[in-house]
Amino acid sequence: METLLLSRIQFAANISFHILFPTITIALGWVLLFFKLRYSRSGEERWMEAYRFWVKIFALSFAMGVVSGITMSFQFGTNWPGFMETVGNIAGPLLAYEIMTAFFLEAVFLGIMLFGFSRVPNWLHTTATFLVAFGTLMSAFWIIVLNSWMHTPQGYEMIDGVAHATDWSAIIFNPSMPYRLAHMVLASFLTVSFLIAGVSAFRWLIGGRTEGVRVALRTAVFGAALLIPVQIYVGDMHGLNTKEYQPAKVAAMEGNWETHSGVPLVLFAIPDEEARENRFEIGIPKLASFILTHDWNGEVKGLNDFVTEDGEVLHPRASPVFWSFRVMVGTGMLMLLVSWTASALILRKKRGVEGLPKPMLYLLVGMSFSGWLATLAGWYTTEIGRQPWLVHGVMTTKEAVADVPASLVLSSLIAYLLVYAVLLIAYIYVIFFLARRMSRGEAIEPKISPSHAANPRTMPAE
């Protein structure tokens, strides 16, 4: 395989691994703040119990996010030097602001949030929790701005093949940014909701029926039920926006080859890149036209419009985009079904968590990581749908790749994949290990020795 393909696989592997953890930390930080505030307000121990358990998952996820993120920032140089050389004047400041306004904030206050509870006043600990949550959101903001600019670039001019910024507010508030940011942040909250619901259901099933589990499960199920309709609505708007700026991507998502009116919504098909048509297509007549143009007979652009006279293909491969889009939407629909049913069961006759039958609990456990699936599928839709462009209409992926021997990229890729596989297994294993240990009523941290409890700073420094 050549360097370009291997570098793409490596980038995809690294960012896919990386995004799993920010997806958890972005929302979990706020959920922890919520638990903490409920505790401070009510003094009820159950909120603190939920906090204490989930802060551990947070710490673990955060560490995974940080180390894989460092890998990301080096990749631009090791594998994609052309990217920074061409659009560095725009990408640079955005990344710099992410580091300065977000990464340091999170990293410094994380220490206080995790280890400072007995050393600082309660308000400072709550503030630290808030700042960490705020930092993850800032980080998401800046990186999404950059990513969105790569999809819908504006506010720049090209001088000698290098992009120069002309209007920073146009760059930051580029057309797809608000949709992508909202969609990603909601994705994060949904992922966390299903994770908390799944792990709490697991603890409930194995007998750990504490008050802390009860509040966490309720909060998560209701949270998911509230957010999923919003997510579907935002996703729809996002798609309409994409249709305007990246019609080739939407054509690939819909599996639509020819521009025509009254386009059906394809439910199943196997797009055939060679013949440039769908096989085994099952669709609902005219529905795609209606969704995309709000007119049953509206005209929708097809992929064939994106092939130049001399046969150069300027659209992405159809099948990966087509399928990943369906995985995301399918998961979203399943989330809707499950969270609403579970909420109804909890609310029915006010029976609370006891009202959830066993199969429902098992279903929730099974969906613990459904958010990851939808998020990855969503990013694959977005990113593969942008190909062959790296920055839409400005530079192609091919132009950015480094001149490194393929064998070198192959060996680093294999090394990363091995490490990632081990870490992913260890991560999931430890989450359920901690859950099991909690349910057995064991403290999940070392006992405080009396002298330390009395005086946390055993010996002050001179």
Added chain:
Amino acid sequence: MHTFGDPTVWLPFVFAALMGVSILIYVVLDGFDLGVGVLFPFAEADEKDRMIASIGPFWDANETWLVLAIGLMLVAFPAAHGTILTALYLPVTIMLIGLILRGVAFEFRAKAPAPQKRTWNNAFFAGSLMTSLSQGFMLGMYVMGLEWSWINAGFGLLTAVFLTVGYSFIGATWVIHKTDEHLQRKAVDWAKGGIWGLILGIGAISLATPFVSTRIFDKWFSWPEAAYLAPLPILSGLIVVWLWSMLRQMPFANDKWSWLPFVAATALWIMAFGGMAYSFYPYVVPEQLTIYEAASAPESLFIILMGTCIVLPTILGYTVLAYTIFRGKATELRYD
């Protein structure tokens, strides 16, 4: 923008300085926590817990200085960033995998079932070692001009070992400061061993650099520059002697001055780094690309600089806050 003179001259200089300062802060701060990892095999199980506790609240922020340094290079000198990182592809990959291993081992060792703790301890050590060695190797390759040849790679291996021992030295001085009793005495011994890595490392690089390039040779050994620069090696020598005699008497009664070795080690680091910066200026890729040739457009640099002026003091402020909150001897690391 033109009020301060020609921005294509002072902006690259300011950014080179900022990048240098970030790298320096990084090698001191992550240097000590990497060093603690390298020293892991020499400690008993309960000592390991205390050593981890001494760096627990800090390591994440320490590593962020690396992200900032690499980020500044990425944004201010994109051409250099590509050239350097593609030339160092292999050691960078090893370093990244090392950083991944040690970063997660930190969390896993506290949360995984007890029998697996050993494994994660080993991962923490291996990751710290990989990171230190590859950073030292990159330093050597950089000094030799980033060309792959047997001689240069050999020199890189040498600096890899020296930097690793140097990190273990600064790590040991940190442990001296953050612990007491038996472990502290142990750390004093570690420091006595580790200081040699630092001396040999600084020595090797000081000797090699002038001979790689006549330009650097002239910068150091022509009159009157040599006279201005003389204090640098002399002062470093004095600090080393002083550190050595101090370590022989430590720990002092009532644990007085336990922070001094760490401060002295930092001073050595600063001087070594200053010397290197002087040698290589104005090049960012040795003998190939100057900071002025590699710089991004002034408008973009200016946008970043404005933010930096506000944000950097804030970052320093809350970093100090964190070190103040967690001052004193390390106790058990507790998640609450």
